[in-house]
Structures are given as structure tokens and as C-alpha cells.
Amino acid sequence: MKVSVVIPAFNARSKLRLLLYTLAHSVLDPGDSFELVVADDGSTDGTGEMVAELAVDDLTYLYLPRTDRSSRAAARNAAIAKATGELIVMVDADTVVGPAYLAEHVRYHRLRNDLVVIGPRPDLGDGDFDEERLRREFTFDAMPAVAWGDPREQVLAEFSGNMNRLAICWHLLFTCNASVRIEHLRRLGGFDEAFLGWGLEDTDLGYRLRQAGLAFAFNASAVAYHQRRRGIDxxxxxxxxxxxxxxxxxxxxxxxxxxxxxxxxxxxxxxxxxxxxxxxxxxxxxxxxxGRLPVPITYRLVVVEEDTVDAATAELVARGATSDLLVIDETRGAELAGLVQCMDASGELLYFHRPSAARRAEIFSRYPVAESFNGLL
Known part of the structure; x- marks a missing residue:
């Protein structure tokens, strides 16, 4: 699979350089590849010169003159129009990513073709980046520590880690870290360029993708780290x-x-x-x-341990179409997160990854269990 990484930029020269450094360390499976498409939305800080000096392979740089109709939507559309990959990964210029970032987006898209994948964007705290070291390798020692997590993860922890079952999943599409196959973007006409200034151009796209029937999944391992925290003014x-x-x-x-x-x-x-x-x-x-009003429901519980992944997978496939399921995933790598979110379940399908004992008790109090797979409670 070929991935096109779409990056809008406006006067983000130093931050974009860090992102390009970290993207260069990306590791994909054999047969997969990626290209970078930077849409410079009228920068005046030397962004174009910086990109030229880096001489990054497989990078297309677009300079868009600044007008009163300039917008993030227009910049992303321009980059998508130049993309040659089948999968579009959208990330902002003021982030950095680890070597597995692109591979994690690809991994979920192999589960189904009609999918929107969203990854977390935690905020880094104050401090300096070791640019030279990040140029050579990705290491957390070369950047500030994470200071704030992504609040969307709190929403998922509250309702279920199965984003596809959230009624507002489309609203949680933040294009600072998201991916979708290019065929769906082209079919819907991309971003609506009538959204000017800050906010909701990505929400609108999420809504239209949902209305078009796409599934939504949150991959906690596809992390883009925000280089600075910015409040809403x-x-x-x-x-x-x-x-x-x-x-x-x-x-x-x-x-x-x-x-x-x-x-x-x-x-x-x-x-x-x-x-x-x-x-x-x-x-x-x-x-x-x-019409999903609270009604008494009893769930079939599926607890997944490291040594029961295969059996739990078979249980989900067998029961998902006919039962209301509650999945507790105790594996370190959230082995069934992708499968659960990509299933077309007729009833409720709740997913929680490694909840604490107190949280587990709260979950069972809120979602009563009638029977369990493996008899684990």
C-alpha cells in the first residue's frame, strides 16, 4: 500500500522540520511505501527554503499564495489533489511522530476498505527538542515529555473504546491525525473550502464520511505528538x-x-x-x-487474555451479529481493538482495554452481564 502523508503548513518552518525528521524514520511493511505532500499556505518564514535544503526523498512541495479565501480546507485539498497514494494520512505541521506511526494507520486500513482511522494527539510540555538527534533517530529523550493526554481518550473510556459505536464519532475526526482512503475523499469532493478561519472543516468532512457509510476506528498506537499546547482564544x-x-x-x-x-x-x-x-x-x-435510549440490556462478556486471543476472536465473530457484547481486553497491545471497531455488529458492542479493578466494577455495574466467555469476571 502506498501512503500519501498530507501536511498543511503556515509559518511553521521549525516545527515542520521536526515533523519531517521524524517521518523519515518511518518503518513500513515490505511492499508498502509513502510520500510526503506539503501544502504551504502562503508562509513568509522561509518554509520553502527549509524544505528545499532538506532534500527529502518522495516529497512534493506546493506553495499556495495567501488570499482572503486561504484555509486549512483549501490547503489540504491542494495536497490531496497531488497525492498518488491510495491511503491519505493527514497530520499537522506542528507534530512529531514515531517510526510505527504510518504502519499503524495502514494496519487498521487492512481490516476494511471503508474506514476512517483516528489517532491520538497528546500535547508535549515545555522544553527544547534535540533537533540533531531527532534527525538521526526517533527517541523520547530528544523531546519534552507528554504533559497532557488527548481528551478524546477520556470520552472513549467513558462510553467504550469502540469509536464506531459512538453517535458523535464523526465529530471526533481531527485532521491533526487521521487517515482515509483517497477514493472516499475524491468521491465526496474533499474538504469544503467555505469553512474559513479556525474549526469544523474536519468535522464537516467527518460527518459526510459517516453519512456515506464509512466506519470509524481509534488506534491508540498511531500517535502524533503535538509540539505545543494552544488554547482557544x-x-x-x-x-x-x-x-x-x-x-x-x-x-x-x-x-x-x-x-x-x-x-x-x-x-x-x-x-x-x-x-x-x-x-x-x-x-x-x-x-x-x-432512538438509542437507555433500556435494560444484559451483555455477553468476552475477556481477552494474552493466551486466549484466538479463541476470543472466534467468539466475537460468532456472536457479534446476534448478541450484545462487552469485551474486556487484558492484552498489553490491545489485540482486539481493531477487530472490534471494524465489526458490523447488529447490537451493542462495547470495548474496554485493561480497566482498573475499580473501573471494571463500575463497568459491570453499568452494563450487567448475563453470561461470559471463559467464565471470567
Whole structure:
């Protein structure tokens, strides 16, 4: 499989250089390959000269003159138009990635063809990068430590690690770290370039991909580390409100309109609730619109240990179409995370990876079990 890594950039010269250094260490399976496509959205900081000096193999550099219609959507569309790979991996210029990053995106896409894969983007703390060392190798010793995790993981821990069962999975598509096959992007016309300023151009794409029938999966191993933490300022929030109004008018759908709940956590002048709490409210409201109201359900429990992966896999395949399943994955590598999220289950299919004893008790209290595979509770 050929991967096209699409990177929009605007005055991010030093940060983009670090990303290109780390992408150069990518390790793919035999027969797989990747190219880089940088869409420079009118930078004035010497980004183009930096890219030329690096002389990176398989890199296409596009310079887009800055206009009043410049946007992240337009930059990404320009890069996608130049891409030659069958899989598009979208990552922002202010991130760094490990050697397995691209391979992890590819691994999930081999599970099914109609998939959107989302990876976490934790924030690094303050500190310096050892650029020369990162040029030679990827090591955490050459960069600041992770200071903040990705809050989307808290949402998944709350409801289920099976992103495909979240009613708001499309809203959680952040193109700082996501991938989808190019055929789906072209079929839908890519990003909507009417989204200007900050926010929701990726959400809109996620919504359209979901409406087109694609599945969504979260791969916790496909990590893009954010080089700096940035809060939402008044200008960004104003852009988001304007783009939300456009998205609501465009789709005329109640699930799109109730995204206004998220605004309660984003207004820097009047932040009423936390972002995770806003997502919790949004998910419950979206489920109500789908008719997934709370009803008494008993689940068949499948506990996966390192030595029972094959048997648990067979159990999921056999029962997934007819039973409501609760999967507790105790393997270190989250062996069944991909399979669970890529299954077309008719009922509920919940997934939790290595929950603590207290969390496990909470899960069983919330989701009662009628029977269990292997008799493990």
C-alpha cells in the first residue's frame, strides 16, 4: 500500500522540520511505501527554503499564495489533489511522530476498505527538542515529555473504546491525525473550502464520511505528538461559531445543530463546562436522536487474555451479529481493538482495554452481564 502523508503548513518552518525528521524514520511493511505532500499556505518564514535544503526523498512541495479565501480546507485539498497514494494520512505541521506511526494507520486500513482511522494527539510540555538527534533517530529523550493526554481518550473510556459505536464519532475526526482512503475523499469532493478561519472543516468532512457509510476506528498506537499546547482564544472561538452556523445551514440535521453544546466548553469568555463533559452531553443527545435510549440490556462478556486471543476472536465473530457484547481486553497491545471497531455488529458492542479493578466494577455495574466467555469476571 502506498501512503500519501498530507501536511498543511503556515509559518511553521521549525516545527515542520521536526515533523519531517521524524517521518523519515518511518518503518513500513515490505511492499508498502509513502510520500510526503506539503501544502504551504502562503508562509513568509522561509518554509520553502527549509524544505528545499532538506532534500527529502518522495516529497512534493506546493506553495499556495495567501488570499482572503486561504484555509486549512483549501490547503489540504491542494495536497490531496497531488497525492498518488491510495491511503491519505493527514497530520499537522506542528507534530512529531514515531517510526510505527504510518504502519499503524495502514494496519487498521487492512481490516476494511471503508474506514476512517483516528489517532491520538497528546500535547508535549515545555522544553527544547534535540533537533540533531531527532534527525538521526526517533527517541523520547530528544523531546519534552507528554504533559497532557488527548481528551478524546477520556470520552472513549467513558462510553467504550469502540469509536464506531459512538453517535458523535464523526465529530471526533481531527485532521491533526487521521487517515482515509483517497477514493472516499475524491468521491465526496474533499474538504469544503467555505469553512474559513479556525474549526469544523474536519468535522464537516467527518460527518459526510459517516453519512456515506464509512466506519470509524481509534488506534491508540498511531500517535502524533503535538509540539505545543494552544488554547482557544476569542478569535478562534468566533471562527468556530461562524463555521458552526454555516455547517448547520448546510446540512439541516438535528445532530449537526446540537454541536452547539460543545460551544459551552470553548468560549474563553464564558466557559461553562469542561470539554469532556460537553462531549458526554453531546453523545447522549445524539443517541436520543438515533432512538438509542437507555433500556435494560444484559451483555455477553468476552475477556481477552494474552493466551486466549484466538479463541476470543472466534467468539466475537460468532456472536457479534446476534448478541450484545462487552469485551474486556487484558492484552498489553490491545489485540482486539481493531477487530472490534471494524465489526458490523447488529447490537451493542462495547470495548474496554485493561480497566482498573475499580473501573471494571463500575463497568459491570453499568452494563450487567448475563453470561461470559471463559467464565471470567
Amino acid at each position: 476569542a478569535g478562534m472561538y468566533g471562527d468556530w461559531v461562524r463555521n458552526l452556523a454555516y455547517m448547520m445551514d448546510k446540512h439541516q440535521a438535528p445532530e449537526v445543530a446540537i454541536q452547539s453544546i460543545v460551544g459551552l466548553a470553548m468560549n474563553p469568555a464564558d466557559r461553562r463546562i469542561g470539554w469532556v463533559e460537553a462531549m458526554r452531553c453531546f453523545e447522549f443527545a445524539a443517541r436520543a436522536l438515533e
